[in-house]
Amino acid sequence: MWGIRKNIRDFARSEDATATIEFVIVFPVVMILFIAVFETSMILTRQVMLERSLDSAVRVLRLTSNLTTTHDEIRENICANTLVISNCNEVLILDLRVIDTTNYLLPPVESLCVDRAGSVSPANQFDPGVENELMLIRACAIVDRILPFSGFGLNMTRDDTGGIHMTAASVFVNEPD
DSSP states (O other): OHHHHHHHHHHHHOOTTHHHHHHHHHHHHHHHHHHHHHHHHHHHHHHHHHHHHHHHHHHHHHHOTTOOOOHHHHHHHHHHHOTTSTTHHHHEEEEEEEOOTTTOOOOOGGGSOBOTTOOBSSOOOBOOOOTTOEEEEEEEEEEOOSSTTSOTTTTSOBOTTOOEEEEEEEEEEOOOO
16 A cells, blocks of 8 residues: 555656657647747738738829729739739629718628629629719728638638638729820
């Protein structure tokens, strides 16, 4: 009986393999933190690149007189400058519309993005407007998380497949000729 107690006491006081136990406890926490930082940085990078590309395209629209352009040309311009969004030409949708200056009503944010099947609900507009009109241009892309199992980015707007809705908007005035 005395030998069993001594063995249990020696085992409890032993400091062998304490580094391994600390590693097993701390390593998952460090990896979760690393994945969270990586996922957040990639989401923010995509968002910043989308906003910058939209601002660059709006600058061309605003400063070029007598410019006739289409939805696809503006989308290609934005996608050429947004390299971190894969399949940008397929996932990016634009909404260009005139803002009524009597009441300044803006369309709801959630009305812009499309689902993975490509259907738009409700139908978005693409109205280039005329000179001296206040214009709103919005861009929306549905992108996948890099690490879908991480669970980060859950508070962002998502579709049924788990894709994150990234949106950017800008306002400009059509310059007179």
